[in-house]
Amino acid sequence: MAKKTYDLLFKLLLIGDSGVGKTCILFRFSDNHFTTTFISTIGIDFKIKTVELRGKKIKLQIWDTAGQERFHTITTSYYRGAMGIMLVYDITNEKTFDDIVKWLRNIDEHANEDVEKMILGNKCDMEEKRVVSKERGEAIAREHGIRFMETSAKSNINIERAFSELAEAILDKTAGREADADAARIAVERRPSRAPPARACCS
C-alpha cells in the first residue's frame, strides 16, 4: 500500500434549512459560469479538502445533506462518524434562524456527544435584506457554548476561515490521536468479515 500522505482525517457535516446556502458554502464559486449543468443536476454528495494546520496535513471530508433537511429528519447514519458540524442559517430569513434550536436538538439526539459545532449566519453580503442581527446570532451561540461566524458564500467571506477554525477545534480535541488511530478504527470496522474463525472456537 502507498504511504499515507496525510496526518488526520476529519468528517464534517453541513446542516440547516433548505435554501440557506449550504451547497454554495461547499462550493466557493458555485454560481459562476464554470457551473456545468451535468454536475449540478446530479448534485454533490461530499467533497475532500486538504488543509494544513500546525504543520499537520488534514483531510476534510465535507458532506451536504442532499435535501434530507426538507423532511427535518436527518438520519443517524448521516451523523455517523461526524467530528464537526456547520450549522447554517440565512440572515435574511427569520425561520431558518428559529430552526437552529431544532437542529441543535436533532444533533444532540443523533450525533456523537463530543462533536464540534459552529453556527454560521450565511448571506451576510445581503445587508439590505437582513432580518437577523449579528448580535442574535452571537447570543444563541454563546447560550449553547458554540462558535459563531457570519459568512457569505457568494462574496467568499469567512468560508475558508470557518472551516479552518472548525478543523482547529477538532484538532485540539484529537491531540495525540494520530493517523494510526484512524487506521485502527478501520481495522475494527472490518472485523465482522472475520466472523467465521470466531464461530469456529465456539463449536
Next chain:
Amino acid sequence: MDKPAEMSQKDYVEDGQNKLIIKCKFCGSKILDKKSAKYIMQEKELPFMQQDTRKGGEVQIETINQFYHVENMYTFENIGFTHTVANHKYLSCADCYAGPLGYYEIDTKHSYVALTRVEHC
C-alpha cells in the same frame, strides 16, 4: 466541442505516474500532488463538461482513454463527488463544480481522472 486529442505521455507521465501537479483547468484548485496517481489507458465514456441544452435532456458523451488511477480517495488534495449514478460517482472540482473530471467506482472505491480534463502544472 472538438474531440480531445490524445495527450503526449512523455510530457505528463514519469515512472507510470503523473509527473506534474494536477489542477482544475478553470479555477486552479489543486487536485492531485505530483506522483500520486498511476497512469492507465482504458476506454471509458464520460459526459462532456459542457452540455448542449438544446438537445433536450439527452446527455452527450465522449470516449476517453487516458486516466490517472487513484486507489484511495484521500490521496486527492481537493475533489468533489456527485451522488451515485449507476454504480459511479462523478468527480468534480472541489471549488468550482467543473466536471465531470473523471469518475469513482463504488465497488472498487477507486477513482479515475481524465488527463484531458485537468491542468498539468
